[in-house]
Amino acid sequence: MQGNQGKQILLTGGTGGLGLGVVPVVLASGAELTLTYRQEKDLAILRERLPANALDRVRFVQVDLTDEAAVARVIADLPRVDGLIHLVGGFAMGPTHEYSLADWYRDFDLNLTTTFLTCKHSLRRMWQQGYGRIVTVGSRGAVEPGPQLAAYCASKAGVVALTRTIAAETKGTDITANVILPSLIDTPANRAAMGSEQAELWVKPESIGQVIAFLVSEAARDLRGAVIPVYGNV
Numbered sequence: 001m002q003g004n005q006g007k008q009i010l011l012t013g014g015t016g017g018l019g020l021g022v023v024p025v026v027l028a029s030g031a032e033l034t035l036t037y038r039q040e041k042d043l044a045i046l047r048e049r050l051p052a053n054a055l056d057r058v059r060f061v062q063v064d065l066t067d068e069a070a071v072a073r074v075i076a077d078l079p080r081v082d083g084l085i086h087l088v089g090g091f092a093m094g095p096t097h098e099y100s101l102a103d104w105y106r107d108f109d110l111n112l113t114t115t116f117l118t119c120k121h122s123l124r125r126m127w128q129q130g131y132g133r134i135v136t137v138g139s140r141g142a143v144e145p146g147p148q149l150a151a152y153c154a155s156k157a158g159v160v161a162l163t164r165t166i167a168a169e170t171k172g173t174d175i176t177a178n179v180i181l182p183s184l185i186d187t188p189a190n191r192a193a194m195g196s197e198q199a200e201l202w203v204k205p206e207s208i209g210q211v212i213a214f215l216v217s218e219a220a221r222d223l224r225g226a227v228i229p230v231y232g233n234v
């Protein structure tokens with residue numbers, strides 16, 4: 001889709017399995033992207049996925065998104081923040097009665113704290129601009145929790161609540177916040193972990209990219225606080 005020409009969009013987690021499929025779609029929608037990364041080796045893989053004629057619309061910044069001072073600096077340096085697409089997050093399993101507090105905190109930091117910090121500092125810019133689009137990533141587990149996934153499901157439920165809170169706070173403005181809930185995504189990591197037999201049924205990263213590219217566009221102005229399932233065919 002088109003619709004994001006000239007928009008300055010901050011996208012996190014672009015080097016991940018979902019991000020590698022989402023970034024080219026959002027780029028094709030016309031946006032100017034700031035992509036965060038942590039490791040040089042991942043940056044090289046991401047660069048290879050981008051069309052050479054679009055690289056002048058992309059900037060890369062190295063940042064750990066659990067570090068508030070670093071997040072604040074990165075966002076303050078951007079010319080504008082028309083959109084935030086926060087893909088960073090991750091998954092861990094274990095029975096609740098054996099789950100360590102350290103792992104619980106790690107999962108909340110990765111899923112919820114990074115979302116809070118990127119939203120908080122992007123929102124400051126959006127309030128100044130009077131315009132903004134926020135898209136966060138929960139998980140089907142946020143609304144249909146399963147066994148062995150307490151920290152993951154609880155932290156993703158937190159992402160849903162945080163996003164809906166922002167939508168409530170920005171009601172009456174041209175700032176929106178919506179959260180998508182992917183089910184199993186067709187990524188190389190999931191194929192390696194679970195085999196490819198059912199993979200055709202899983203939602204594709206590029207397909208999620210199309211949903212996100214719309215949510216972050218001006219055209220999605222009347223969609224706020226939506227909790228959107230993107231389950232593919234499972």
Ligand SMILES: NC(=O)c1ccc[n+]([C@@H]2O[C@H](COP(=O)([O-])OP(=O)(O)OC[C@H]3O[C@@H](n4cnc5c(N)ncnc54)[C@H](OP(=O)(O)O)[C@@H]3O)[C@@H](O)[C@H]2O)c1
Binds near residue numbers: 014065091138181
């Ligand atoms: N894969 C699925 O089936 C699935 C299903 C439902 C929901 N989701 C959600 O979709 C999102 C993307 O999933 P994915 O499969 O693409 O995960 P992934 O491959 O593990 O990618 C996660 C991304 O987040 C980055 N990241 C992690 N910690 C960070 C930090 N502290 N600061 C900055 N960047 C950080 C990673 O960079 P590094 O490589 O440097 O760690 C990577 O780019 C997550 O929110 C996930 O929970 C995924």
